[in-house]
Amino acid sequence: MSRLRGGASVFERGGAGSPLWGRTDAAVVATILLVTFGAALQVARDRETVDGPAPPGIRSVPPADLVQRAALSFEAVLADLYWIRAVQHYGRTRLSGGGAREYALLHPLLDVATTLDPRFDAAYRLGAVFLAEPPPGGAGRPDLAIALLQKGLASVPDRWQYLQDIGFIHYWWLRDRDDAARWFQRAADVPGAPWWLRFLAATTMTEGGDRAGARALWRLVRDAAGDSWMREEAARRLAQIEALDALDRYQRTVDRFRVRTGRAPRSWQDLLAAGDLSEVPVDPTGTAYELTPFGAVTVSPRSVLTPLPDSGALPARPAG
Amino acid sequence: MRVICTIARQVLRGAVRNRVVYAAMLLAVGLAVAAPMAGRLTPGQDVKVVKDLSLAACNLCGLFVVVFLGIRLVAREVEQRTVDTLLSKPIRRYEFVLGQYCGLAATLALALTVMTIAMYVVLGAAAWWRGVPGLASVAPVPVADPALLKAVLLIFVQLAVVGAAALCLSTFSSPVLAAVSTCGLYVAGHFGGELRNLDEVVDSRFVTSLAAGLSYVLPDLAAFDVKAAVVHGQPVTAGYMVLTAASGAAYILAFLVPALVIFTRRDLL
Amino acid sequence: MSAVRLRELSKTFHTGFWRTRVHRALDAVSLDVPRGAVLGYLGPNGAGKTTTLRLLMQLVHPTSGGAEILGRPVGDVGVRRRIGFLPEAVRFHDTCTAEEFLEYVGGLFGYTVAERRRRAALGLDRVGIGADRRRRLRTYSRGMLQRVGIAQALLNDPEVVFLDEPMTGLDPLGRREVRDLVLALREEGRTVFFSSHILNDAEAVCSHVAILNRGRLVASGRVGDLDLRVRSWELVAAGPGESVQAVGGAAARWVTRIADGRYALELPVEPSPEALAAELAQRGIQIVSLHPRRETLEDYFLRRVAEAAAAAISDDEAECA
Structure with missing residues (x-):
């Protein structure tokens, strides 16, 4: 309010050669401050409604x-x-x-x-x-x-x-x-x-429906996709199939270790020490696979490949 | 201050005698009265439809009044040179603009009051006609729900923001341009949510932050719309009301300050 | 103290779509209007009269120079309590009645409701708007609007009244009424600053004139101090018609019989009429009066404007050379 009153005294000056620029300056500053204030209040209001009503239009969909x-x-x-x-x-x-x-x-x-x-x-x-x-x-x-x-x-x-x-x-x-x-x-x-x-x-x-067929299918999708999202999604699926193959491979390594030593490996270190692996295995996205305490090999939950399609959808080809 | 009131009263008087404003209000009241008939088309939802239609009519007719009057107030006075006489009196130009705006707000308040009264009368009549118990079993929301006033109040603030924008635009552009820009702002103000959540669709950080920034700078007019929430009996908290109204007030001032300065500096030819 | 003072007042407008065309509407006009004067601010259309008045009312801001009203700068809102203004081709909010409009104007001055009513009624009586005061202004004729305009300009009992083309668009009767009104204001000791391009109106009521052409002040001063040239002499003689004709018929442009035995003679500036007067007296013809006939304000105005134009042309030629 004091700002407005301050402006009023400037308005009175008017006339020739009055510092018009000065009050424009003040007005620009005042406007910016007010918009900022309004925006801040809007943000505060949006915080307020995080668990309140949903954003407009999403609450219900008309026929x-x-x-x-x-x-x-x-x-x-x-x-x-x-x-x-x-x-x-x-x-x-x-x-x-x-x-x-x-x-x-x-x-x-x-x-x-x-x-x-x-x-x-x-x-x-x-x-x-x-x-x-x-x-x-x-x-x-x-x-x-x-x-x-x-x-x-x-x-x-x-x-x-x-x-x-x-x-x-x-x-x-x-x-x-x-x-x-x-x-x-x-x-x-x-x-x-x-x-x-x-x-x-x-x-x-x-x-x-074997992985080879699935792989062929996703490759076709990837190469024919006109949409980048579709292409990336196909690439992710291909990586998942690759990961499934890798999981089978590493699971066999773990199983061999268990048969040989009579216990499940506690970590990849056990397998590295025993010379079964030369390095910690990583999935196609570069995230390390996980080894559960019971000796099961899985994809890390941090990997974008999680969750893998359940094996029922993509039955692994019998080993050999 | 007294001068501002005098000017505002004169605007209100002019608006009340304006047939267009009358027509808008009559239309809204007529819609509210006709709503029960529309309500019959959707069994079990008649009260909801009456509320929906009445509130929508309030909003739409209020918008019409605000744009129609807002762009003409200052522009028309200048164009028809009625302003010459007034500004030779001991008033300052900013008092003139503020008076015009207050008159606009008063007109809006009056129109909304009339329409709200009509809505409550129709709702009361509907409740009496159909028998309250039957309706109560359909919806847990009371028929003549006082919470509807919350929606009306926020409609008022929303339209007061739009009116300030219209007034601001009309101080330096032609009435047609001001009307188009005001309607554009009204539409853009409703897409704030979409702009803000653009990061779920677009990857470019620049675009998303620009859109989000814009959505916060623009008044989020959709946030003033709690019609659906109120009709469905969802709670609208006091904090929400206060913050929304306060942000509306800030935007009103943000539109009025440039309007005052531009109008003060302008040569009235 | 002067009622109105203009100091090197200038206004330049930029016109055209790109605001590149420069139009100098008012060019360093300085003018002093003493209190109690009735100033005719005269000039052809487009001379800058309305621009000056709009500058004085702060509707337009000056490019350079300044102006004072009653010793205060024009930007001073307080001084507007002591002035009245009738804009050119005045228009009002046409949805309200004359009475309501004047009460609204009273509100702008901050009068109480009773005071507003009193002044509105008084003002409307003064300009002769009787029963029509409760009709919407939309239904008013041009002349009636002009009367309401005058009423609003006088509502606050102003010390200085500015009237922009107050007689334009009025019928002869209406013009007569405005003229009488200006004279009445002069009687009441108010200062009147009115613009007009109708010079006869000005001549009848003004104590001072200022003549404006193309944004420049061409001449200004008291009407009596203007160097109005003698264009002819009017001599009224009483005596027998034949002898008057015989003596004066050759020298006079024309001779008219104005009453029984009284004749008016229009004599040229040269030769001096004294010789003829002496000759008439010798013949026993009584000289009733001998008056110089000076040029009218309109003649004066046209002459000054033409002189200014000629000066401008010779200046241009000097520059070219």
Whole structure:
């Protein structure tokens, strides 16, 4: 208030040659101070609401058709908005380690986004990945992921990527190689689809879900991916498969040590001392593998590869 | 101070006699009255729909009043040269601008009061008509919930911020430009949350910190919107109310200070 | 003490989209208006009259120089309690009535509610707005708005009144009323500073004039002190018509019979009319009066403006050479 009163006396001076610059200066400073103060209060308010109401729009999702009608001619922008919200909802929940319950809004948000913009490619493909992965990494709803992709196919039937993605979900999460192969086959039948889809279908059909097939599959995904997130995700999967192979190898080393000495190694040092290993083994990301007190080799929980897909999904090929 | 009040009263008088403002308020009141009919379309949710619609009408019509009046107050007085007469009287230019702003705020308060009264009347009538016990079983939130006033109060602060922005912009740009910019600010102010959480989508640290910085510098208008929380009976703490209102007040001053200086320095041709 | 004093007052406007075109609206104008004077601030359209008044009201800030009203700088808000201002083509908030508007203006002066009412009623009576005072200003005619404008300018019983083109847009009757009003203000001892491009109006009421052309002061002073040139002589003679015609008919431009046995003769500046007067007297014709006819303010104004323009041209030529 004193600042304002100070300003008033300057205003009175007015007239020619008055130091206009002086009071502009004061006003700029005052404005900056006020904005800073306002911003600080906003931050304080946001702190206040950490466990209060959720950020706007995320609290509940209105039915997709309602939003569409209310959108007037701004469907595309609103679709983007809902897609951004879906990604944020996914990202935030994933970071906070939330379970399936916390992902409850993911599918409604994606549904609104894709209803508003039926050709929203990223929302279908990445959205399906978010939905299919089991908690905590995703919603663990491969059924909803497939439904979302089929919704995409309804509006863009010649998009073979959606068919391939559905096959993928069948292969990877539903562990149904026959269904997966059928979807890959359908994808391959779409005019303009790449040659390797047929190869993929055949591989899946005949070899049936071993790591070699999986590796081939992820490599194809990695090399064909148009999206960097997709490419990195494929690379991570490949690293996981590599880690699974390595775990089998080191487990055999540990088992040999146990047979030889009659006890489980306490640490990698035991194995180094005995000459079974020349160095502490690390996973493809450079993080050391862990050895449990009971002699089981695992990926470190600190590694980005954690959690590994459970072995049921990727049965190890019999040793030898 | 008395001069500011006098000017504010004159603005209020002009607004009350303005048919456009009347139309906006009538529309809002009409919407509140019609809301029970819309409520019938969604069984079990009628009270919620009445509250939703009434509060939305308050917000929207208030916005209309604030933008419509805010951009015209100073600009129109200058353009129509009514300001010539007034500024030759023993008032300072900043008193004139402050008076105009206070008048705008008073008009907004009056409009919101009328609409709020209409909302409570409709809610009371709905409760009486349908029988309170039946409604109470549907939702644990009371029908004529005093907490709705919290939403109305924050709507007032939100729109007072928008009004200050409109006034500020209108001191140096044309009314049309000021209207467009004000509406732009209103929209941008609602995307604060999205800007702040951009780091979950974008990797570039520069972009994310720029967006986050911007989101804190801009008034977060979405934070003033507690309509849904209030309607669903979720608690809105006193701390939240106080901090939000205080940040709103800071932004109002941040818009008014440049408005005062610009208007004081300006040549009125 | 002067009521209004301008010291080298200048205002430059920058126009055009990039504000590159420079327009010097007022160029170092210095002027002293003594208290109790009625100053006609005269000049053609675009001379800078309105700019001067807006500078005095602080609606526009000077580029250089300054101005004082009643010994205080124009930026002083307090001095505005003692002045009144009628802007050019005045307009008001058109949703309120004349009565409400004047009460609002009274509020700006900080009067009590009763005082506002009293002054508003008095002011409206003075300018002859009777039953219409409860009608919205939107429905008022140009002339009625001008009256309300005058009423608001006089509401605080001002010592100095500034009127910007008060007669423009008024019918002859309205102009007459404004003229009478200015004379009444002069009687009451107030200082009046009014701008006009209608010189006849000014001539009738002014004690002082200042003539402005293209932002520069061309002439200023008391009306009586202006060097108004003698353009002709008017001689009134009483006697038989034939002899008046016979003596004066050749020298006079024209002769008119103004009453029984009374004739008015318009005589040129040269030769001096004394010889003719003597000759008439010899013939037994009585000389009733002999007056010089001076140029009107309008003639004076046009002459000064033309002189200023000629001086400017010769200056330019001197510069070129």
